Amino acid sequence: MSNTLIIVESPAKAKTITRYLGPGYTVRASMGHVRDLPVRVLGVEVENGTFEPQYETVKGRGKLIGEIRTLAREATSILLATDPDREGEAIAWHILAAAGLSRAGNKVSRVEFHEITEKAIKAALANPRQLDMNLVNAQQARRVLDRLVGYKISPLLWHKVQKGTSAGRVQSVALRVVVERERAIETFVPREFWTVEADLARSPFSKNKADVFHAVLWDAKEKKKAEFEKGDQAQDLVEVLEGARWSVANIARKEVPRRPSPPFITSTLQQEAARKLHYKTQDTMKIAQQLYEGVSLGAEGSQGLITYMRTDSTQVAAEAQMAAREVIKELYGPQFLPDRPPFYAKKAKGAQEAHEAIRPTRPAREPDQIKGWLTPQQFQLYRLIWRRFIASQMAPARIEQTTVDIEARPRPTGRLDSQVGAPYLFRASGERVIFPGFLQVYREGRGDSEDEEEDTGSLPPLDVGNLLDLLKLLAEQHFTEPPPRFGEASLVKALEELGVGRPSTYATILSTIRDRGYVIEQKEGRERKFHPTELGRAVNDLLVARFPELLDVQFTARLEEELDEVADGKRQWTPLVASVYGPMMEQLKKAQREVTKIEVPPETLQSEPGGSAGTGRSYGRKSGSTGWKRSPGATATGGESPTSKYTRRPAAQSASGEGTAKPAPKRRPAATAQSRSRNTNGSNNNDNNVEESSWSNSFASRTAKPTPARTPAAAPAATTTGTTAEMTCPLCQKPMVQRKGPYGDFWGCTGYPNCRGTRK
Numbered sequence: 001m002s003n004t005l006i007i008v009e010s011p012a013k014a015k016t017i018t019r020y021l022g023p024g025y026t027v028r029a030s031m032g033h034v035r036d037l038p039v040r041v042l043g044v045e046v047e048n049g050t051f052e053p054q055y056e057t058v059k060g061r062g063k064l065i066g067e068i069r070t071l072a073r074e075a076t077s078i079l080l081a082t083d084p085d086r087e088g089e090a091i092a093w094h095i096l097a098a099a100g101l102s103r104a105g106n107k108v109s110r111v112e113f114h115e116i117t118e119k120a121i122k123a124a125l126a127n128p129r130q131l132d133m134n135l136v137n138a139q140q141a142r143r144v145l146d147r148l149v150g151y152k153i154s155p156l157l158w159h160k161v162q163k164g165t166s167a168g169r170v171q172s173v174a175l176r177v178v179v180e181r182e183r184a185i186e187t188f189v190p191r192e193f194w195t196v197e198a199d200l201a202r203s204p205f206s207k208n209k210a211d212v213f214h215a216v217l218w219d220a221k222e223k224k225k226a227e228f229e230k231g232d233q234a235q236d237l238v239e240v241l242e243g244a245r246w247s248v249a250n251i252a253r254k255e256v257p258r259r260p261s262p263p264f265i266t267s268t269l270q271q272e273a274a275r276k277l278h279y280k281t282q283d284t285m286k287i288a289q290q291l292y293e294g295v296s297l298g299a300e301g302s303q304g305l306i307t308y309m310r311t312d313s314t315q316v317a318a319e320a321q322m323a324a325r326e327v328i329k330e331l332y333g334p335q336f337l338p339d340r341p342p343f344y345a346k347k348a349k350g351a352q353e354a355h356e357a358i359r360p361t362r363p364a365r366e367p368d369q370i371k372g373w374l375t376p377q378q379f380q381l382y383r384l385i386w387r388r389f390i391a392s393q394m395a396p397a398r399i400e401q402t403t404v405d406i407e408a409r410p411r412p413t414g415r416l417d418s419q420v421g422a423p424y425l426f427r428a429s430g431e432r433v434i435f436p437g438f439l440q441v442y443r444e445g446r447g448d449s450e451d452e453e454e455d456t457g458s459l460p461p462l463d464v465g466n467l468l469d470l471l472k473l474l475a476e477q478h479f480t481e482p483p484p485r486f487g488e489a490s491l492v493k494a495l496e497e498l499g500v501g502r503p504s505t506y507a508t509i510l511s512t513i514r515d516r517g518y519v520i521e522q523k524e525g526r527e528r529k530f531h532p533t534e535l536g537r538a539v540n541d542l543l544v545a546r547f548p549e550l551l552d553v554q555f556t557a558r559l560e561e562e563l564d565e566v567a568d569g570k571r572q573w574t575p576l577v578a579s580v581y582g583p584m585m586e587q588l589k590k591a592q593r594e595v596t597k598i599e600v601p602p603e604t605l606q607s608e609p610g611g612s613a614g615t616g617r618s619y620g621r622k623s624g625s626t627g628w629k630r631s632p633g634a635t636a637t638g639g640e641s642p643t644s645k646y647t648r649r650p651a652a653q654s655a656s657g658e659g660t661a662k663p664a665p666k667r668r669p670a671a672t673a674q675s676r677s678r679n680t681n682g683s684n685n686n687d688n689n690v691e692e693s694s695w696s697n698s699f700a701s702r703t704a705k706p707t708p709a710r711t712p713a714a715a716p717a718a719t720t721t722g723t724t725a726e727m728t729c730p731l732c733q734k735p736m737v738q739r740k741g742p743y744g745d746f747w748g749c750t751g752y753p754n755c756r757g758t759r760k
Helices: 011-021 062-074 086-098 118-125 133-160 171-186 231-240 266-277 281-293 318-332 376-392 488-498 503-515 534-546 553-567 573-594 673-679 689-703
Strands: 004-008 025-029 077-080 108-110 192-202 212-219 245-258 397-409 424-435 449-452 467-479 519-524 527-532 719-728 735-741 744-749
Touching: 004 011, 004 062, 011 025, 011 118, 011 281, 025 062, 062 086, 077 086, 086 108, 086 133, 133 534, 133 553, 133 573, 171 488, 171 503, 171 527, 171 534, 171 553, 192 231, 212 397, 231 467, 266 281, 266 376, 266 488, 266 503, 281 376, 281 503, 318 376, 488 503, 503 519, 527 534, 534 573, 553 573
Parallel strands: 004 025, 004 077, 077 108
Antiparallel strands: 192 212, 192 467, 212 424, 245 397, 245 467, 397 424, 519 527, 719 735, 735 744
């Protein structure tokens, strides 16, 4: 009897596939990578310019490799069914090499599952292919580049800035984006301006709120709100308009369609989950991985609920579109169906069009039908994905936009009271939903906020010539706003727009700069925003000054495109690595000679109680050899170690059941099957953060001596000069006063010591 050996990555996926296939198939999980670069040494041949990786078996995988080798001898065919991306291709290649599958004369093929459903699996088995070495080489190039940057530059930061600090090819660029935004905020000089605004109502006013609307003085020439530089100018006009006659001069109405957003790709899922569910990116990817690999639904058994969650394509299979149309017709009515299924252009250059968007595997499986079988987090994320996909297949909303021009004619001061002066133009606008379309199901969030995009509000019924009652007329003071700080969602969006990293790497990037103490999160209103710490600024400034090209956003984006060219077979990977390594080493040697020790001042910007997005972390001076010391009782949540699929380390379980990653001075035993099934998540290791973490742990084990833990050092005493700043404290908004400290002059909050806010 023939037997086919199928090798996947996670036990959860293996369990689901086994149930679908039955006898004649043996499904085994590789637990992620079985080979990786060594932890304690560079592991890349740089002397002869070949940049050949020196892989070794991941600790704890030897027994697994032996089992796969034994099963392969008994199998008539072997199918490598790792995840359908570059890293999955590389994992398949490592399994092939480590277990010697090709040497045994086995028939080895590669298959891809974009969704874990019976139909998709059987279709994939019927269409095997050979390993794509272009994809493998693209992943190797990224891996080697990240290793070289992390292991070569991190020692410079360790010696010149602080032990426990490190560099990363993409992570450091993301930190630069945050630091430069913060400095733009600090140097921003607000500009004062005034507007004249009115609350009006249909005449006679019936005290019905629906009859009240808002209008602003309009500059017809500039086609925008009229602005005054000084309040006196605006107030003079308010006085001129006392007793003015208000009337409707013109009404313009137009109907516009509002089209739905496309179904989720990796980056947009991370953004919306951050806005609406307040999930960190790594948590979003971990939960999505669980939904993809399979969730037990009682009598139905284990079911894959969504398609593969690492994708940058908005394409949807025709079969899924037709299934969605049936759901829409049944739940909302035929009027909510567009004439034909919508088509969405690819999101960005380099998008992998072979993949689908993230969608439910069965659109008819409504979230409430399976709520009892899911964890609260799984249910919330599945519902978000389901609603976004169903809305993307619905008819556009129809919106009526109305613009009303209003004349305010001041009365003259002369004896002819019946005459009026030249009119002033005010404008009011509003909109109303004529047909809700997709808005019946879903509205997209905005910025970093959970607030959904809302209508501007409708205007009361008005006709040209209607007289209006003035309820309130005010001169309003305004100040121009600085650029907003980045939050979880907006930083992911910025990195995507800049072309820095790839969607599958964003979770690791954000968790690394947070866990390293380079940024902390503080709540501003209802949103959490990233603030760079003094340590983050020091690390960024050194790297930008000494490695300007490597830290350049455009260079990093261009490098991502070149890695895509390797994946497409248009470029060789070793010359690409050489083009980065040579200039980097020249700059490194110069920096080692010229850079002096950088003193990092004690941190004055503390995370609020409850910590950084719920981590309970507060940073002070560095303690011991592990970097920034956490406050007593602090924990770090958020999924697996940055080593991701490469070097598995056991993770302590937090209250939420998530793995808690802690740096170790040496490699630890590989994760168990249970922990691996949880760790096959969005922390995809296509990023340098693996290297900066591994280097620090390895270097610490060889050089650092244990030191007793101590509490963060208090800031040295400062004296007040008495000079008060016009600015306010960034933490409590109190006035700031000039102070002299051991590191020079600075602005300090007048609320000290209760508030320790400072500005340079």
